[in-house]
Amino acid sequence: MKALARPNIHDLAVYKPGKPIKEVQRELGLEEVVKLASNENPLGPSLLALKALEAAVPDVYLYPDGSSYRLKQTLSEYYGGLDPDQILFANGSNELVQQLSLAFLNPGDEVVAPRPSFPRYEPLARMMNARAVEVDLTDFRLDLEALGRAVTERTKLVYICNPNNPTGTIVTKSEVDAFLGGLPADCLAVFDEAYFEYVDDPAYPDGLEYLRNGNRQVVVLRTFSKCFGLAGLRIGYALADPEIIAFLERVREPFNVNALAQAAAEAALRDGAHKQRVVELNRREKQFLYREFDRLGIEYIPSEANFILFNARRDEQEVFQAMLRQGVIIRGGFGYRTWLRVTVGTREQNEKFIHTLQSVLTEG
Amino acid sequence: MKALARPNIHDLAVYKPGKPIKEVQRELGLEEVVKLASNENPLGPSLLALKALEAAVPDVYLYPDGSSYRLKQTLSEYYGGLDPDQILFANGSNELVQQLSLAFLNPGDEVVAPRPSFPRYEPLARMMNARAVEVDLTDFRLDLEALGRAVTERTKLVYICNPNNPTGTIVTKSEVDAFLGGLPADCLAVFDEAYFEYVDDPAYPDGLEYLRNGNRQVVVLRTFSKCFGLAGLRIGYALADPEIIAFLERVREPFNVNALAQAAAEAALRDGAHKQRVVELNRREKQFLYREFDRLGIEYIPSEANFILFNARRDEQEVFQAMLRQGVIIRGGFGYRTWLRVTVGTREQNEKFIHTLQSVLTEG
Numbered sequence: 091m092k093a094l095a096r097p098n099i100h101d102l103a104v105y106k107p108g109k110p111i112k113e114v115q116r117e118l119g120l121e122e123v124v125k126l127a128s129n130e131n132p133l134g135p136s137l138l139a140l141k142a143l144e145a146a147v148p149d150v151y152l153y154p155d156g157s158s159y160r161l162k163q164t165l166s167e168y169y170g171g172l173d174p175d176q177i178l179f180a181n182g183s184n185e186l187v188q189q190l191s192l193a194f195l196n197p198g199d200e201v202v203a204p205r206p207s208f209p210r211y212e213p214l215a216r217m218m219n220a221r222a223v224e225v226d227l228t229d230f231r232l233d234l235e236a237l238g239r240a241v242t243e244r245t246k247l248v249y250i251c252n253p254n255n256p257t258g259t260i261v262t263k264s265e266v267d268a269f270l271g272g273l274p275a276d277c278l279a280v281f282d283e284a285y286f287e288y289v290d291d292p293a294y295p296d297g298l299e300y301l302r303n304g305n306r307q308v309v310v311l312r313t314f315s316k317c318f319g320l321a322g323l324r325i326g327y328a329l330a331d332p333e334i335i336a337f338l339e340r341v342r343e344p345f346n347v348n349a350l351a352q353a354a355a356e357a358a359l360r361d362g363a364h365k366q367r368v369v370e371l372n373r374r375e376k377q378f379l380y381r382e383f384d385r386l387g388i389e390y391i392p393s394e395a396n397f398i399l400f401n402a403r404r405d406e407q408e409v410f411q412a413m414l415r416q417g418v419i420i421r422g423g424f425g426y427r428t429w430l431r432v433t434v435g436t437r438e439q440n441e442k443f444i445h446t447l448q449s450v451l452t453e454g
Numbered sequence: 455m456k457a458l459a460r461p462n463i464h465d466l467a468v469y470k471p472g473k474p475i476k477e478v479q480r481e482l483g484l485e486e487v488v489k490l491a492s493n494e495n496p497l498g499p500s501l502l503a504l505k506a507l508e509a510a511v512p513d514v515y516l517y518p519d520g521s522s523y524r525l526k527q528t529l530s531e532y533y534g535g536l537d538p539d540q541i542l543f544a545n546g547s548n549e550l551v552q553q554l555s556l557a558f559l560n561p562g563d564e565v566v567a568p569r570p571s572f573p574r575y576e577p578l579a580r581m582m583n584a585r586a587v588e589v590d591l592t593d594f595r596l597d598l599e600a601l602g603r604a605v606t607e608r609t610k611l612v613y614i615c616n617p618n619n620p621t622g623t624i625v626t627k628s629e630v631d632a633f634l635g636g637l638p639a640d641c642l643a644v645f646d647e648a649y650f651e652y653v654d655d656p657a658y659p660d661g662l663e664y665l666r667n668g669n670r671q672v673v674v675l676r677t678f679s680k681c682f683g684l685a686g687l688r689i690g691y692a693l694a695d696p697e698i699i700a701f702l703e704r705v706r707e708p709f710n711v712n713a714l715a716q717a718a719a720e721a722a723l724r725d726g727a728h729k730q731r732v733v734e735l736n737r738r739e740k741q742f743l744y745r746e747f748d749r750l751g752i753e754y755i756p757s758e759a760n761f762i763l764f765n766a767r768r769d770e771q772e773v774f775q776a777m778l779r780q781g782v783i784i785r786g787g788f789g790y791r792t793w794l795r796v797t798v799g800t801r802e803q804n805e806k807f808i809h810t811l812q813s814v815l816t817e818g
Contacts, residue, residue: 094610094640095701096560105708110519125516134515143514147507150718151498151683152489155474181545181688184707192581196460197561210708217556217705246458276458319515322713324545337459341581343548344469344574348712349686354514 098219105209111419120417124442126433127419128321129255129285129397133371133436135319135354136364142357143323143350154349161356165327168359169298175332176301178339181346183284183313183326187214190280190309192341194246195220202240203249204232206256206424208282211249220246230257230391230399234269241277248273251282252297253289256424256431258393263295270300273307278334280309284326285395287317287365288372294394298329306331314351316396317368318358325351372396375434382444386451397433399426402451406430412450418443462583469573475783484781488806490797491783492685493619493649493761497735497800499683499718500728506721507687507714518713525720529691532723533662539696540665542703543711547648547677547690551578554644554673556705558610559584566604567613568596570620570788572646575613584610594621594755594763598633605641612637615646616661617653620788620795622757627659634664637671642698644673648690649759651681651729652736658758662693670695678715680760681732682722689715736760739798746808750815761797763790766815770794776814782807 111123158179166172180186187210195201197219203211205224215222223240227233232254241248250269253260261269273279281297297310313326325347328338358364379398383390390400402409406422409430413420420443422430432443475487526538544550551574559565561583567575569588576586587604591597596618605612614633617624625633637643645661661674677690689711692702722728743762747754754764766773770786773794777784784807786794796807 094642094698095557095704099557099701099704102704104703104706105520110523111516113519113523128517130515130517132515134512140511140514143511144508146686147504148498150504150507150686151494151496152475153492153494153679153685154688155477156469159474159477181707181712182709184709188707193459193463278458315517321517321709322510322514324518324709324712334458337463339468340459340463340466342468343545343552345546345548345685345688348545348688348715350714351712 098216102213102217114414114417114419118415118417123417123419124435124439125419126435126439126443127421129316129395129433130321131316131319131368131396132439133319133368136358136361138361138364139318139320139354139358143354146350146353150349152349154345154347154352156344158347158352161352164356164359172329173332175335176329178328178330178335178342179347180326180328180342182315182324183282183311184210185346186311186326186328187211189338189341190247191215191218191220193337194278198244199246200242200244201247201249202237202245204237204251204254206426207249207251208255208284227254227257231259232261234261234265238269238272241273243274245274245277247278247280249280249282252294253285253393253395255284255395256397256421257391257399258395258397259391260289260291260294260394262293264293266295270305270307275307277307278309279307280311282311284311284313284316286312288369288396289394290373291394301329301331306333309334314355314358317365318355319368320351320354320358323348323351323354325355371436372434375437375440378437379432379434379440379444386444386448397431399429399431401429402447403428404451409450412453413446416446416450418446462580466577466581478778478781478783482779482781487781487783488799488803489783490799490803490807491785493680493759493797494685495680495683495732495760496803497683497732500722500725502725502728503682503684503718503722507718510714510717514713516713518709518711518716520708522711522716525716528720528723536693537696539699540693542692542694542699542706544690544692544706545710546679546688547646547675548574549710550675550690550692551575553702553705554611554642555579555582555584557701558642562608563610564606564608565611565613566601566609568601568615568618570790571613571615572619572648591618591621595623596625598625598629602633602636605637607638609638609641611642611644613644613646616658617649617758619648619759620761620785621755621763622759622761623755624653624655624658624758626657628657630659634669634671639671641671642673643671644675646675648675648677648680650676652733652760653758654737655758665693665695670697673698678719678722681729682719683732684715684718684722687712687715687718689719735800736798739801739804742801743796743798743804743808750808750812761795763793763795765793766811767792768815773814776817777810780810780814782810
């Protein structure tokens with residue numbers, strides 16, 4: 091039946107997610123497993139979000155509000171009075187990358203994306219018969235000049251993952267200013283800011299500022315899966331010019347955001363104190379991990395996000411498997427032979443990670 | 455910026471969902487609103503499902519299991535040992551229609567669909583630059599012979615909504631047998647069986663039986679949004695040949711089904727008693743509504759689902775608005791000038807509906 095499917099989807103790989111804890115427990119017969127593989131927030135969501143979620147449960151037999159009316163109002167206020175028509179919610183920011191492809195990519199169009207980065211830009215371009223042009227990082231950072239040079243008259247979307255996953259590095263405001271200055275008017279710059287809330291570096295550009303200043307080419311993607319601790323509920327959003335949002339609306343599934351995600355996200359936005367705790371824990375624990383890496387003589391990339399890329403100086407898949415067997419799930423497969431990514435956890439999780447890494451690396 | 459978007463999405467309409475209760479309350483300043491517009495289950499989900507949902511809440515900061523491993527096992531058992539590779543879960547069965555388009559529709563391909571029916575087949579074909587060929591119902595029933603005649607060598611998908619929404623009518627096993635017998639080998643027959651659990655008519659064909667008998671052209675769509683009362687959580691599934699499922703997997707977003715939906719759905723499948731209660735209430739209340747329609751001299755279409763199409767003999771939009779002003783949300787806009795659809799509710803809701811309808815129709 092091969093002729094049935096579209097030619098360009100035949101060799102699209104099925105995404106390999108970080109292993110779920112239960113799957114690892116099942117496969118390896120382990121009781122305790124620490125998952126530091128998917129950049130989740132170890133403190134979980136705000137208690138206000140959990141309460142709002144519980145309060146919404148009795149209505150779960152009703153369809154969600156397809157327009158996310160209340161959440162849109164709340165997010166608009168959260169950003170100090172953003173136009174609700176500049177907002178679109180989705181089933182995780184994953185789905186926004188899909189919607190951008192569906193709305194904008196004709197066959198033969200091009201998408202420019204950094205490599206390694208969030209691994210959905212490329213397959214979702216190919217899904218629409220567009221060409222994905224991947225531009226290697228330079229010294230673990232996005233090379234905006236090289237990305238700019240890769241843009242042609244066929245380029246519809248350029249992805250800028252900032253901070254970049256899996257490296258944790260950022261591009262600066264002055265770099266982005268220069269990049270946008272040279273971008274053709276009919277090409278969108280998509281800032282994937284999934285880790286926005288964690289950034290400390292004052293040189294970091296807030297993508298929303300470009301929108302506020304009237305730049306109609308900028309699309310900002312953010313999520314409740316990371317700092318807000320709601321990855322299991324699936325909710326992210328795009329901020330963009332109302333005309334761009336209106337195109338995305340045309341390819342959006344009518345009830346793409348579930349009711350409990352809407353309720354929890356709305357409450358999460360109102361709990362600034364929890365967000366503060368999450369960011370501070372992450373900041374403190376990054377320092378702990380840096381010190382431990384230094385102590386062990388392990389090279390790492392200082393990170394503006396909630397994960398750290400480090401050099402195990404051994405085949406990354408071997409290290410991944412050895413860690414897994416000891417009940418610590420981390421992440422490799424980024425195309426850097428000996429580098430792996432660890433999510434910043436609680437002190438206890440980080441200690442277990444360091445302890446296990448040490449034993450794995452001295453074993454070999 | 456119009457040139458940015460793909461030409462074929464420009465005039466895709468944004469789906470107009472049934473009005474959420476809160477929106478109606480807000481707009482009209484009404485305290486009590488009865489929503490019988492979206493074919494939700496007024497008894498809500500199984501208590502086991504709610505308990506499982508609650509138990510999954512503490513892990514909501516973790517990504518869901520992208521493969522829905524446990525739920526797939528449970529659904530496989532629920533159907534007496536289906537191959538898990540024949541199952542794919544999605545963010546509501548809406549998303550499955552999108553995935554079918556993404557996996558199978560090349561520009562110029564054709565989709566055959568009944569009209570009126572579930573309103574997503576046509577726009578999601580056009581989204582992929584395919585041609586949607588809509589075939590009018592005959593006497594409020596799908597005309598399988600006419601649908602068969604509309605199939606050409608370019609047809610990739612034929613949708614058979616059974617029972618059909620919004621008419622509640624079914625096509626029979628012998629009609630479907632004949633239809634499938636004449637279908638070209640490279641065309642998929644997609645049975646949208648969202649209302650499967652409600653059907654009483656013994657002539658109704660269970661789409662899964664065709665799969666069990668080795669028919670590799672049949673795709674069955676079912677959902678937890680109706681009889682299982684989980685519309686707010688967004689979860690549906692496709693049953694099909696493993697090769698078809700593998701193509702859909704290539705265009706599936708990695709974490710498309712949220713964690714709470716997976717947990718609740720798994721438990722819901724184990725609560726046969728609740729399903730029974732839901733189906734029995736629906737059966738009893740349909741009879742109540744039939745009697746009341748008869749009493750008022752209102753024509754209606756006997757339904758195998760949890761809704762009834764009836765003839766108000768007045769402009770359907772006028773009736774819709776008049777009902778809305780009195781706090782009863784029903785549904786029109788199906789292209790039948792004077793017919794509207796009402797969801798079967800609890801006795802109290804149905805009485806309020808009948809009472810309001812009577813006052814609206816005698817007013818005019």
